[in-house]
Amino acid sequence: MTRREFIRSTAGAGAAFAFPAIVPASVLGADAPSNTLNIAQIGCGRIGISMDVPGFLRARGARVCAVCDLDARRLAHLRAFVAAKQGERSSEAIVAERDYREILARPDVDAVSISTPDHWHAQIAIEAAFAGKHVYMQKPASLTIDEGRLFSNAISETGRTFLLGSQQRSSRQFQKACAFVREGRLGKIESIEVGLPGDPGGGSTSEMPVPAALDYDTWLGSTPQVFYTEDRVHSQNPDIARAINSRPGWLRCEQFGAGMITGWGSHHLDIVHWAMGWESMGAKYIDGKGLFHKGGLWDVHGEYDITLTYPDGTPVRVWDKYPNGIKFVGEKGWMFVSRGPAKMTASDPVAPGRPLKALDASDPALIAGEPSSELYPGAAALAASGCHHQNFVDSAKAGTPSIVPAETAHRSCSACLVSWIGMKLGRRLEWDWKAERFVNDPEANAMLAREERAPFGARRAYMRLSGKKA
Helix, strand or coil: CCCCHHHHHHHHHHHCCCCCCCCCHHCCCCCCCCCCEEEEEEECHHHHHHHHHHHHCCCEEEEEEEEEEEEHHHHHHHHHHHHHHHHHCCCCEEEEECHHHHHHCCCCCEEEEEECCCEEHHHEHHHHHCCCEEEEECCCCCCCCCHHHHHHHHHHCCCCCEEEHHHHHHHHHHHHHHHHHHHHHCCCCCEEEEEECCCCCEECCCCCCCCCECCHHHHHCCCCCCCCCHHCCCCCCHHHHHHHHHHCHHCCCCCCCCHHHCCCCHHHHHHHCCCHHHCCCCCCCCCCCCCCCCCCCCEEEEEEEEEEEECCCEEEHHHHHHHCEEEEEEECCCEEECCCCCCCCCCCCCCCCCCCCEEECCCCCCCCHCCCCCCCCCHHHHHHCCCCCHHHHHHHHHHCCCCCHHHHHHHHHHHHHHHHHHHHHHCCCEEEECCEEEECCHHHHHCCCCCCCCCHHHHHHHHHHCCCCC
C-alpha cells in the first residue's frame, strides 16, 4: 500500500488534515530571532504525552507542530493536548497524521520525536534521517544489534542531530556521579553493580476483534503477523486518559522488545559507559542466566543475573536483586546513584527494597562539593532546567552533537542486547565489540538480527534509502 492509498483508506478516521502555514527553522537561519524548531511527535502514547511532548513544550525555541499515531483515539487526544498547552486557537493548528511517512514528507517539519513501541524505533529513525529530519528517539535504540548499527550509520551518513531519551544524563546526581568516578575519587574501579526492576508474566491469550480506530497490521510492523488481543498492544479503556497512562502490554512481549534489560538497562548501562569512558565500545565477555515467563501472553524475562566483563577486566553485574540504580565500587569506597524515589511516569515499576538516596557513598566526602569539570558544556544548567529535550533543540539548531549521539546510544543498547542473548543461551559468550560479532558462536550470532516482515523493516529502509547493501 502506498502512503497516498493509506491516507485515502483512513480518511474517515482523521488521517489527513489541512497543511498549516509553518515556516521551518532551516529557512530562517540559525541566528534569526524567530527561529523555531518545528517538531513532529510520532507516537501518542504514555511516554509521548507524559514525557516527550511536555519536554518539547518546555524547551526554548521549539514548537510541536504535528502528531502521528496508528490509533485514531490517541492521535486526537494528543492533538487536542498539544493545542491546549501551546495556546493554539484550535486543534486544527496541529497537523495530525496516522501515517508517519506523511510527516516525513513535509518540508515544514524540522525534527521528529519517536515515542513508538520499541520494534518501530530504528526504521522510523532511519527514514527520518534520510528525509533530512533531526531525530529525538526514546530508548532503547533498537530491537537488535543489526538494527542499531543501521540506524547509527544512517544518522552519521546524513549528518542529522540525534538525541536518545536517556534523560538520566540531564539529572544532576548522575552527572556528578559520573564526573566523580572519572576524577578518581573512588580510585581504581574494581566492580560495578546495576540493579533493574523486573516484569511480571501473564496477559490474556484470547483473540479479540481489532479496534476500529487502530491500524493493527501496520502497528505490527516488521514483526510476525499474530492475532490481536488488547494485552498485546495497549489499553482500549473508554477513558482515553486512563488508557494512555497505563503501562502497555507490548512492553512484556518479546516480539516487540526485550523486557527490562533494555527498558531500564538502556538507562543504567548508559550511565556505566559514561562514567567509565566506554561510550564507543562494549563488553568482552557475557555470563548470563534468566528466567523467561511461560504460559501466558507476556514472555519477557523475569529474574536474571548477568555479568558483563569489559576489556580492562572490570566486571559489571546486572541483577534483579540489587536496588534500582548503579553502584561503583572502588579502592577507596563505593558510590551509589539512582533516581531515588522519583518516577518519570506514574506507571514506572517499583524498585526492590526501600527508596534510596539519589546519590550516596560509603564516605560522604566522596560525593561532597561539585565536580572539578563538567562532562559536557552546560551540564549543570541543563540539569537545573529539568529539560532533557532542551539539549536536542539547541544541538539541532547549532548543528552540534547532542549529549547522547547515535553511536553512543547504539553501544549502550548493544550492552543490553548481548545481555539478553546471554540470558537466552545461558553460557559464557565472547563478544568482539569492534566487529559486533560473537567469537566462534554461530548460534549467538544468529540472534543479532531478526527476519523482517515485508514491506516493513529497518534493513529494507536503509538499503532503499542509502543505496547500499546493509
